[in-house]
Amino acid sequence: MNAxxxxxxxxxxxxxxxxxxxxxxxxxxxxxxxxxVTIITKSEKSESNTKYAQGGIATVWDNTVDSFERHIKDTLxxxxxxxxxDVVKMVVExxxxxxxxxxxxxxxFDKTNIGNYSLGREGGHSHDRILHYKDITxxxxxxxxxxxxxxxxxxxxxxxHFAIDLITEHQVxxxxxxxxxxxxxxxxxxxxxQKEIVKTITAKVTMLATGGIGQxxxxxxxxxxxxxxxxxMAYRAMAEVSxxxxxxxxxxxxxxxxxxxxxLISEAVRGEGAILRDYYGNRFMKNYDEREELASRxxxxxxxxxxxxxxxxxxxxxxxxxxxxxxxxxxxxNITEKCLSxxxxxxxxxxxxxxxxxxxxxxxxxxxxxxxTIKNLYACGEVTRTxxxxxxxxxxxxxxxxxxxxxxxxxxxxxxxxxxxxPKNIPNWNDSGVVKNMExxxxxxxxxxxxxxxxxxxxxxxxxxxxxxxxxxxxILYEDNKRLYDHSELSVDLCELRNLITTxxxxxxxxKVRKENRGGFYNVDLD
Ligand code: FAD
Ligand code: SIN
Numbered sequence: 120m121n122a123x124x125x126x127x128x129x130x131x132x133x134x135x136x137x138x139x140x141x142x143x144x145x146x147x148x149x150x151x152x153x154x155x156v157t158i159i160t161k162s163e164k165s166e167s168n169t170k171y172a173q174g175g176i177a178t179v180w181d182n183t184v185d186s187f188e189r190h191i192k193d194t195l196x197x198x199x200x201x202x203x204x205d206v207v208k209m210v211v212e213x214x215x216x217x218x219x220x221x222x223x224x225x226x227x228f229d230k231t232n233i234g235n236y237s238l239g240r241e242g243g244h245s246h247d248r249i250l251h252y253k254d255i256t257x258x259x260x261x262x263x264x265x266x267x268x269x270x271x272x273x274x275x276x277x278x279x280h281f282a283i284d285l286i287t288e289h290q291v292x293x294x295x296x297x298x299x300x301x302x303x304x305x306x307x308x309x310x311x312x313q314k315e316i317v318k319t320i321t322a323k324v325t326m327l328a329t330g331g332i333g334q335x336x337x338x339x340x341x342x343x344x345x346x347x348x349x350x351x352m353a354y355r356a357m358a359e360v361s362x363x364x365x366x367x368x369x370x371x372x373x374x375x376x377x378x379x380x381x382x383l384i385s386e387a388v389r390g391e392g393a394i395l396r397d398y399y400g401n402r403f404m405k406n407y408d409e410r411e412e413l414a415s416r417x418x419x420x421x422x423x424x425x426x427x428x429x430x431x432x433x434x435x436x437x438x439x440x441x442x443x444x445x446x447x448x449x450x451x452x453n454i455t456e457k458c459l460s461x462x463x464x465x466x467x468x469x470x471x472x473x474x475x476x477x478x479x480x481x482x483x484x485x486x487x488x489x490x491x492t493i494k495n496l497y498a499c500g501e502v503t504r505t506x507x508x509x510x511x512x513x514x515x516x517x518x519x520x521x522x523x524x525x526x527x528x529x530x531x532x533x534x535x536x537x538x539x540x541x542p543k544n545i546p547n548w549n550d551s552g553v554v555k556n557m558e559x560x561x562x563x564x565x566x567x568x569x570x571x572x573x574x575x576x577x578x579x580x581x582x583x584x585x586x587x588x589x590x591x592x593x594x595i596l597y598e599d600n601k602r603l604y605d606h607s608e609l610s611v612d613l614c615e616l617r618n619l620i621t622t623x624x625x626x627x628x629x630x631k632v633r634k635e636n637r638g639g640f641y642n643v644d645l646d
Contacts, residue, residue, distance in 0.1 A: 125318055128541065129157040129275070132306050132322035134282045134349070136160035137167035138257075138518050139500025140328030141264035143525035145224070148274045150533055156273055157320060159280035159309055161611065162344050165261050168330045168501060169518065171342060172257025173385035173453070174241050175228075175249040176221075177515040178214035181235075185246045187211050194516060197243040197415040198509025199638035201362075206506040209487060210516070210523045217522040218250060225263040228252055229450075239450075240390035241514035242370075243415035247390075249515045254385055254451040260518065279312040281611050282348065283548075285325065285356040287493060290546055302357060304496035305542035312611055317548035323539040324532055327353060327483065327491070327498040328525075333380065334615075335623050336476035337574040340369055340383045346615040347622030349502035353483040354621060359492040362481025362504045363622075364629040365639045367512055368579050370395075370419040372475035374434035375461060381475040382457055384437055386514050389413060391447065393439045395423070396469060398432040417511040417639040420474045424579045427473065436469035474579060478517060480508040480639065481629070489528035495539060497532070499524035510638025550609070557607040562616050565596055569619045572596075577627050583644045589627045596620050 131147050133140045136158055148156040160166070179185045190211045195202050222228065228250040229237040239249035252259035268274050284290075287302040306321040329349030333341025354360050371389070372381035389395075389412040397403050407422040408414035414422075426435055439447060444466050448455045458465055481504040489497045500521040507520050576589035597620050604617050636645050 125316060126547065127157065127318055127320045129320060129322050130154040131156045131324050131326070132320055133158045133326045133328060134307060135167070135328035135330060135500070135502075136164055136265075136276070137169035137328060137330050137500060137521065138260055138264065139330075139521035139525050140326065141261075141268055142220075142522050143326055143328065143499060143528055144274055145264065145267050145271060146526065146529040147532065148271045150529065151536065152273060154273060155275065157275045157277065157322070158268070159277045159282060159320070161281040161312075161348075162279065164265055164276060164278050166342060166344050167261065168333075168341055168345055169257045169521075170261045171340065171383070172260070172518055173254045173383055174387040174515050175239055175251030175256040176218060176518045177244065177248050177513065178218045178250060178519065179211065179248060180215060180218070180238060180250065185248050189245050190214075190248065193243055193245050194507070194513045195509075197511050197513035197638070199417070199511055201509030201637055203506025206487060210507050210520060213523045213526070214519055217519070217526060221260060221263070221522065224267050226252065226260050239387045240413070241386040242389065242410075242413050242419060243513045244413075249387065249390070251387065254387070254453045257518070280318070281310040281312060281614060282307045282329070282352065283310055283317065283609065283614055284308050285352050285493075285496065286319070286321070286542075286545055287356050289356065291544070301494065303494040304356070305545055308548050310609055310611065310614065317550065317609065319545060319547050321542045321545050323495065323541055324536070325496050326528065327496065327502055328500045329502045331501045332479045332622050332626075333476050335569060335573050335619055335626065336578075337570045338372065338381050338473070339476040340372055340381050341476070342380055346619050348615070348618045349498070350482050350625065351618035351621035353491065353493075353496075353498070353502075354625060356493060356496075358496065359484040360482065360504070360625060361484055362629070363479060363626050364633050365480035365508070365510050366476060366626065367416060367478040367480060367639050368420040368474045369477035370416060370423050370474055371437055371472040373457065374471035374473045383475075383477075384454055384470055384472055385451065386416070388437065388439065388451060388454065391450065392442055393437050394441075395419070396436040396438050397426050398430045398435050400436070400469075415511060416514060420579055421641060423474050434471040434473045437472045438469045439465040440467060440469070478512055480504075480510065480512050485524065487527060488531035489524045490531065497528040499528055510640060553608050554606055557603065559612070561603065562612045565600060566612075566616050566619060568596060569593070569616075569623050573623050573626070577623070577630060579641065581630055581642045583642065586627055586631045586642070590624070590631065593620060593624045593627060597624060
């Protein structure tokens with residue numbers, strides 16, 4: 120394959136290089152040794168939500184002390200009645216096998232002094248069951264997977280390649296399409312950022328593994344690549360999308376004004392016994408849930424939001440002063456170092472924390488085989504709605520969902536790939552009618568405006584009036600962006616803005632439609 124060409128034909132196209140995309144790529148490329156596998160990713164190879172994951176991956180590793188039933192029950196409770204029980208069972212029962220594969224690919228999860236895997240605890244878990252590598256589990260996984268991918272001959276890995284749109288009948292037949300029609304995916308149009316050209320990458324099978332949406336909000340733990348591209352692309356291609364109103368806010372991002380994205384103080388720190396204190400130093404979680412600091416994330420985040428509104432202060436505190444410093448530093452070296460760099464010595468100082476957008480529970484609908492509603496388009500990871508998380512994801516179930524669904528997609532494709540034909544007669548990208556000169560500052564203004572609208576009106580606590588306002592303002596932004604997009608030379612910034620607006624709009628519309636409060640969704644007018 121020649122990556123300089125404007126037209127690339129590949130057997131498998133994978134959009135995204137986090138845990139979902141990379142683990143799927145490895146399985147496909149190892150099984151189909153003669154097939155060509157192309158991974159595209161919009162930034163550096165490793166840049167992804169995966170890279171920043173801290174706490175770890177949930178699994179029942181030792182079933183003499185823990186059980187699948189307990190992990191299933193905890194997931195269902197966190198999901199507040201909206202999980203698909205069959206999916207939860209399937210994911211939980213497949214977890215140990217998928218974790219073993221990560222270990223075989225070189226992820227060295229922490230062990231105890233006697234050589235067993237060290238199992239951490241996070242909110243909503245009734246047992247210690249989180250495999251982790253210090254407090255940088257995601258980086259350990261991402262690095263191990265990239266190392267394996269780079270050793271695999273039939274994988275072509277293109278960084279700084281931005282997927283603009285999926286190719287379906289919309290482009291091939293150039294006809295008006297309706298949302299309920301059946302479509303097929305033939306690949307994607309991709310902006311090569313360094314060469315400034317749009318490539319047509321055709322594929323027999325396309326995998327969407329584009330991750331999250333955090334950049335829709337001002338304060339998020341997600342890196343800048345998390346702009347909802349996958350959800351927006353799939354929606355434009357008329358795939359089914361759902362549950363996007365369930366946005367998860369992490370209770371404890373480090374309060375450090377001006378630092379974007381927000382640095383996370385892992386929930387595993389509360390799992391080790393850290394205590395939440397209000398601005399004046401008082402404990403408060405017992406007023407909200409009998410599990411106190413280890414209640415599920417939606418409950419703790421809402422409690423913090425309430426406390427912050429009550430005090431009028433921008434943050435409260437996480438108290439680790441009573442914990443054993445040496446073992447804290449061993450488990451959380453990255454957090455310890457980050458705090459020290461800001462003059463916070465956790466032996467005597469409380470850590471200032473606030474809530475931050477962290478995860479989206481819904482997304483592109485997939486079945487248990489990771490199939491979307493568009494033929495030959497699969498999806499896995501945070502971009503999807505699988506039914507695992509319901510109204511609120513249980514901590515450390517996301518990395519797990521990514522590898523389980525990557526595997527399921529692989530298994531399904533292994534039995535049907537021979538029957539899939541290579542796409543033919545795919546039109547190239549049409550950029551007629553665009554002009555070069557566009558004020559870049561317009562994009563920056565609009566990006567900031569989306570974030571402000573979503574943070575002010577579609578945050579932890581919503582109301583009918585706030586949602587109406589958000590929708591009205593987003594409509595104006597949508598129209599402005601459409602004019603820009605149709606007439607300007609493409610750039611990653613412009614494409615991201617288009618996707619941010621679409622994603623924000625979807626979150627708002629789905630929030631308006633939801634008529635009961637569940638899990639991470641809370642509208643004061645529905646109380
Ligand atoms: P990602 O890892 O986000 O990868 C998406 C990829 O798609 C990236 O490479 C991105 O650049 C690429 N991409 C996106 N759009 C395009 C486009 N248009 N064109 C080309 N490429 C594109 N979960 C847990 O289970 N345990 C944890 O301990 C944990 N800790 C977390 C800590 C932090 C700070 C954060 C932010 C998240 C954490 N999560 C955790 C959530 C978890 O990390 C993510 O949900 C998970 O990594 C998502 O994996 P993914 O492969 O679906 O997406
Ligand atoms: C964390 O370490 O607190 C994040 C865990 C998660 O998002 O599952």
